[in-house]
Every structure is written in C-alpha cells, then in structure tokens.
Amino acid sequence: xxxFYLTTAIDYSNGEPHLGHALEKIGADCIAxxxxxxxxxxxxxxxxxxxxxxxxxAAARAGVPPQAWVDRMAATFADYWRRLHCxxxxxxxxxxxxxxxxxxxxxxxxxxxHPADLFEAEYEGLYCTGCEEFKTGAQIVDGxxxxxxxxxxxxxxxxxxxxxxxxxxxxxxxxxxxxxLRVQPEIRRxxxxxxxxxxxxxxxxxxxxxxxxxxxxxxxxxTVYVWFDALINYLSATGFPEPGYDRLWxxxxxxxxxGITRFHCVIWPAMLLAAELPAPRAVWAHGYVQWxxxxxxxxxxxxxxxxxxxxxxxxxxxxxxLLREVGFENDGDFTWERFDARYTSELADTFGNLVSRSxxxxxxxxxxxxxRDPATHAPPPIETAARAAVAGYARAMDALALEQGAAQWMExxxxxxxxxxxxxxxxxxxxxxxxxxxxxxxxxxxxxxxLAVLAAPFIPRAAATVWGLFGERAPLExxxxxxxxxxxxxxxxVAKPPVLFPKPERTPRGAQKLVT
RNA sequence: GGCGGCGUAGCUCAGGUGGUUAGAGCAGCGGAAUCAUAAUCCGCGGGUCGUCGGUUCGAGUCCGACCGCCGCUACCA
Numbered sequence: 001x002x003x004f005y006l007t008t009a010i011d012y013s014n015g016e017p018h019l020g021h022a023l024e025k026i027g028a029d030c031i032a033x034x035x036x037x038x039x040x041x042x043x044x045x046x047x048x049x050x051x052x053x054x055x056x057x058a059a060a061r062a063g064v065p066p067q068a069w070v071d072r073m074a075a076t077f078a079d080y081w082r083r084l085h086c087x088x089x090x091x092x093x094x095x096x097x098x099x100x101x102x103x104x105x106x107x108x109x110x111x112x113x114h115p116a117d118l119f120e121a122e123y124e125g126l127y128c129t130g131c132e133e134f135k136t137g138a139q140i141v142d143g144x145x146x147x148x149x150x151x152x153x154x155x156x157x158x159x160x161x162x163x164x165x166x167x168x169x170x171x172x173x174x175x176x177x178x179x180x181l182r183v184q185p186e187i188r189r190x191x192x193x194x195x196x197x198x199x200x201x202x203x204x205x206x207x208x209x210x211x212x213x214x215x216x217x218x219x220x221x222x223t224v225y226v227w228f229d230a231l232i233n234y235l236s237a238t239g240f241p242e243p244g245y246d247r248l249w250x251x252x253x254x255x256x257x258x259g260i261t262r263f264h265c266v267i268w269p270a271m272l273l274a275a276e277l278p279a280p281r282a283v284w285a286h287g288y289v290q291w292x293x294x295x296x297x298x299x300x301x302x303x304x305x306x307x308x309x310x311x312x313x314x315x316x317x318x319x320x321x322l323l324r325e326v327g328f329e330n331d332g333d334f335t336w337e338r339f340d341a342r343y344t345s346e347l348a349d350t351f352g353n354l355v356s357r358s359x360x361x362x363x364x365x366x367x368x369x370x371x372r373d374p375a376t377h378a379p380p381p382i383e384t385a386a387r388a389a390v391a392g393y394a395r396a397m398d399a400l401a402l403e404q405g406a407a408q409w410m411e412x413x414x415x416x417x418x419x420x421x422x423x424x425x426x427x428x429x430x431x432x433x434x435x436x437x438x439x440x441x442x443x444x445x446x447x448x449x450x451l452a453v454l455a456a457p458f459i460p461r462a463a464a465t466v467w468g469l470f471g472e473r474a475p476l477e478x479x480x481x482x483x484x485x486x487x488x489x490x491x492x493x494v495a496k497p498p499v500l501f502p503k504p505e506r507t508p509r510g511a512q513k514l515v516t
Numbered sequence: 517g518g519c520g521g522c523g524u525a526g527c528u529c530a531g532g533u534g535g536u537u538a539g540a541g542c543a544g545c546g547g548a549a550u551c552a553u554a555a556u557c558c559g560c561g562g563g564u565c566g567u568c569g570g571u572u573c574g575a576g577u578c579c580g581a582c583c584g585c586c587g588c589u590a591c592c593a
Contacts, residue, residue, distance in 0.1 A: 011593090012592090012593045014593080049593065052593070054592080054593075123591095125591095165590090187520075187587080188587095188588090190521095190588095191519090191587080191589090194519060194520080194589090195589075195590070198589085198590090200590080201591090203590080204591065225591070226592095226593070227591065227593075228591090230593075258587080258588090259587095259588095259592090259593085260592095262590065263591090263593090266590080267590090331587090333528085337527090338527080338542090341527090341543075342542085345541085345542060345543090346542095348555080350556090352552095352555090353552055353553055353556070354555095354556090356551090356552050356553060356555080357552030357553095357555075357556080358552085359552095360551060360552055361552080364551070365551085407541090410541090417557075418556090418557070420552090420556075421549080424549085424550095424551085425551065426550070426551050497553095500553085503553065503555095
C-alpha cells in the first residue's frame with residue numbers, strides 16, 4: 001500500500017476562515033478521500049500558522065495574549081473543518097513544541113551539511129514604527145506605510161541571518177524541469193520556471209524586534225522569520241527529526257493557494273536541499289474564490305460568511321459546489337444563484353431523485369429486496385456507461401481535475417435516469433415481465449451503489465447515507481475503486497429512501513443580496 | 517515597465533497539429549411520461565466565436581495591431 005503524504009497550507013491566525021480557506025481544505029480533503037479510494041495509505045495534514053507580527057496585533061485588538069488568541073483561532077478553524085467533514089489525520093500548529101524542535105533541527109542540519117548556506121548580513125529596509133516591521137512594495141504608498149500614513153518610514157539596517165537561496169537555483173530548476181518536483185497547473189509551473197530563470201537572491205531568515213516567534217538557534221536576540229518557520233510545518237508533522245520521519249517524507253503533494261507558489265516551489269525545496277533532505281514530489285496551486293466576479297479580500301470584507309454558506313444547503317452541498325463550479329484550478333465565482341442552481345439541478349433533481357425513484361421501485365415491486373439479474377447475455381447500456389464513467393473519473397481524479405471527476409459522476413447519474421425512462425420499469429411491472437424488471441432493478445441498484453462510492457470524495461455524508469441504505473455490507477471506507485467493476489447489490493435489503501437533498505420551498509434567505 | 521493568461525449562446529464552459537450547417541450543461545420554450553424530492557425523459561432555441569487588418573482555396577483554430585479583464589514580477593501570510 002503506497003503512502004501518500006498530503007498537506008494543505010497552514011492558515012494564518014489573524015481572522016476567521018472564509019470560503020477561500022474552505023475551497024483549499026475541501027479540495028485537499030477530496031483528494032485525500034480519493035487516494036484512499038485508490039488504496040493509498042494516506043496521511044493528510046492541515047494546521048495553523050501562528051507566529052508573526054499580525055498575530056500579535058490581532059491578539060492586542062482582541063485584548064488577549066498571543067497564545068490565547070491563537071488557541072482561539074485554532075479552535076475556530078478546526079471547528080469549521082469538522083463541520084465540512086475534513087478527514088485530516090493530523091493538525092499541526094506552529095506554536096507546538098514539536099514544530100519548534102523541527103525548525104531548530106532543520107537549521108542545525110543545514111549548518112552541519114552546508115555551513116556556508118547560513119550567514120549573517122545587514123538587511124536594509126524602510127521600517128514603520130507603527131507596524132514595527134519593514135515595508136516593501138505595495139505596502140508603501142507615497143513614501144508612507146499604508147497602515148500609518150502619518151508616520152515617517154525610517155531607513156533602517158538590521159543584522160540578520162541569511163539563507164543562501166541563490167546557491168540552489170540550478171538544482172531547483174532541474175527538479176522542476178525534469179518533473180521530479182511537479183508544479184501544477186501548467187501556468188504556475190511556467191511562472192516558477194521564469195522566476196528561477198531570472199535568478200535568485202539570498203533571503204534573510206531571522207528578525208529582530210519580533211518576540212512572537214521561534215528563537216533563532218544560536219542567536220536568541222532574533223526569531224526565525226515566519227515564512228521560514230511556516231514552511232517547515234510539513235516536515236514537523238512527519239516527526240522530524242525523530243527516526244521514522246522518512247516513512248512520510250517527502251510529501252507527495254502540497255496543496256497551496258496560487259499566491260504562495262514561489263515559497264513552496266522555490267524557497268522550500270531549496271531549504272530541503274540545503275539540509276540534504278528530499279524535496280516534495282508535487283505542488284498544486286489552486287485559484288481563488290471570487291464573489292460575483294470580484295475578489296473576496298479580507299480588507300473589502302466578506303460578503304458571505306463560511307457559516308452562512310454551510311447553512312444554506314449543508315456541508316456536502318457546499319463542498320460539491322466549490323469543487324464542481326468554482327473549481328480547484330482557476331479562479332471561480334461564488335454566488336447564491338449559482339449555488340442554488342447547482343444544488344437543485346444536480347444534487348437534488350439528478351442524483352437525489354435518482355436514488356429516491358430507484359429505491360422506491362425496489363420497494364414497490366420487490367419489497368425492498370434487490371433481485372438477482374437473470375440476464376446472461378450482453379451487458380445493458382448502463383453497464384457500459386458505468387465502466388466508462390469510472391474510467392473517466394479515475395483519469396480526471398488522478399490528474400487532480402476535480403471538476404471533471406465530479407462531472408463524470410454527474411454524467412453517470414444522468415445516464416441512470418435515462419436508463420429508467422428507456423426501460424420504464426412501471427410498464428414492465430404492469431405487463432408482468434418479471435425477468436426484465438429484475439434485470440432493470442438489479443442494474444439500477446448496482447449503479448446507485450457505484451454512484452455512492454464515486455461521490456464519497458465530494459459529498460462524504462450523503463455518500464455514506466446512500467451506501468448505508470443497502471445495509472449488510474462492508475463500510476464505505478473499505479471499498480476501493482477497483483471493487484466497482486464487480487460491485488453488486490443483489491439480494492440486499494434496501495431501506496426506504498430518505499430525501500438526501502431537500503429543496504427549500506421559497507426563495508431562501510440571502511438571495512436578495514444577489515441584486516445589489 | 518517586463519513576462520504570461522484570458523475574452524465563444526442569458527449564465528458556466530468544451531472546442532490537439534486550420535476544412536462539411538460552431539458544441540455541452542444550466543436557465544427559457546414546447547411535448548411525453550407518471551417509478552420519484554411537481555422530480556424525469558424527448559425536442560427546440562441560431563451566438564458578428566472581444567475589435568480591426570493579414571496569411572490561406574478555406575480561420576473560433578495561424579500572424580500583426582488594438583480594446584477590455586486577470587496573474588506573476590522574490591522576504592504579506
């Protein structure tokens with residue numbers, strides 16, 4: 001059983017999680033569940049990034065000590081991920097001792113293997129006394145800090161520890177070009193390659209005047225710069241430097257937002273190479289969730305809270321909508337209108353109703369017992385369609401094309417609805433064509449069971465419910481994709497179908513916000 | 517400024533290496549059916565393929581210019 005070590009970016013502890021955070025976690029969870037379906041020994045890690053200045057500020061605004069603040073945030077995030085049925089195996093926080101230990105160990109390892117890669121130098125920058133940090137780029141407008149336009153930025157020199165990033169340009173470039181480190185999707189790979197081709201500068205990896213952080217080994221006047229600190233979480237979670245960490249390391253896939261690809265595709269691999277540790281095998285950089293075509297930035301305020309989105313139609317529905325319509329590759333739009341449309345048309349009317357009518361007929365015509373299929377000859381069209389859908393689903397999911405995987409699932413459900421219309425079981429029953437009816441009902445039951453398996457990575461709760469309706473079988477978690485071809489529901493006693501995805505009678509709340 | 521991407525039916529999008537009447541899903545309209553969450557199934561709807569030129573027997577599909585969005589451009593996670 002091959003191991004599959006999967007991570008998401010750890011979330012910054014300075015505010016509530018929103019739909020953007022959720023997309024990343026749900027996408028990663030979908031992949032984790034799919035890999036388990038594939039038979040991989042999955043280790044899925046999420047967590048919190050809890051150091052740095054903004055955390056201190058957020059804590060101060062809330063009037064609590066930093067540790068109390070990050071504890072509160074971690075609990076909040078973890079609760080949302082639980083509500084969204086995330087199936088992570090571990091939850092790491094950068095304020096944990098195991099992480100501080102790993103950071104110190106990694107730095108020590110670099111110092112031992114490549115002493116020249118860590119050195120001290122002067123860092124020069126514009127320092128804002130309001131923020132207590134250096135400002136660059138877009139943070140400076142008209143020569144002033146955007147947060148404190150009335151204060152003067154002070155040119156300041158600071159003695160810092162540096163990492164010789166420049167020494168690893170060629171090695172990182174080679175790994176990405178050769179595919180040893182896969183950067184996906186293609187557009188992100190190209191961006192990273194161009195960045196590398198342009199050359200790298202060494203980076204400072206420590207900060208003075210920054211009490212909320214991991215002490216820099218050998219220089220207690222300074223703390224480890226938050227990015228250098230944060231990236232190491234992926235290694236900390238393996239148990240590094242304790243023996244056995246290499247059972248998990250290297251990571252098979254880091255899921256990150258497109259805004260932080262260079263940290264994961266350039267700096268992180270270079271850090272590992274300097275420590276003579278293997279680089280991750282793949283990085284997937286997803287796009288962002290937009291609200292009616294505009295950015296959902298923290299500063300602009302969130303037009304929709306994560307809680308509202310979950311409450312709308314339930315966690316499964318939100319998961320499905322984010323992965324199917326918003327998508328895990330490009331930026332995508334979230335609107336109540338689109339959410340409701342997908343929910344109604346696909347989850348309720350196509351899949352939910354298919355389950356309803358199939359099981360209802362099983363009860364009406366066969367007392368709830370799936371009959372044996374007496375047919376001995378050519379498989380019905382639905383069987384051919386099911387195999388094609390499973391193959392297409394696997395192809396898409398292997399390539400992390402989650403939208404297409406969901407589309408394959410939906411296509412099979414639609415096909416099953418057509419199969420019912422074409423065979424018209426109610427007519428077969430009327431005419432007393434029992435053998436034909438048995439064939440149709442057995443095939444329908446089998447298709448519904450297969451759909452439950454394929455749906456599990458996207459809508460785990462509903463999938464388990466449907467699977468459970470068949471009773472007397474192995475838990476859904478033990479089923480593998482390879483089992484689908486021979487999967488049969490014959491002789492099983494099925495329960496009465498519940499309404500999986502109820503449809504609100506009237507215009508649900510929040511719809512009016514669409515107009516503004 | 518530099519590099520790159522996008523702009524196809526009301527909406528979300530497919531459309532390797534140019535070639536008969538430009539496709540799908542959703543929404544909308546008409547019909548059928550009645551097992552089912554008034555769900556399903558069938559049919560229909562004609563969009564200057566961002567704009568203007570060019571190459572070609574022929575371009576959504578290649579070239580150039582332009583317009584409009586967007587991403588990256590290294591220490592904000």
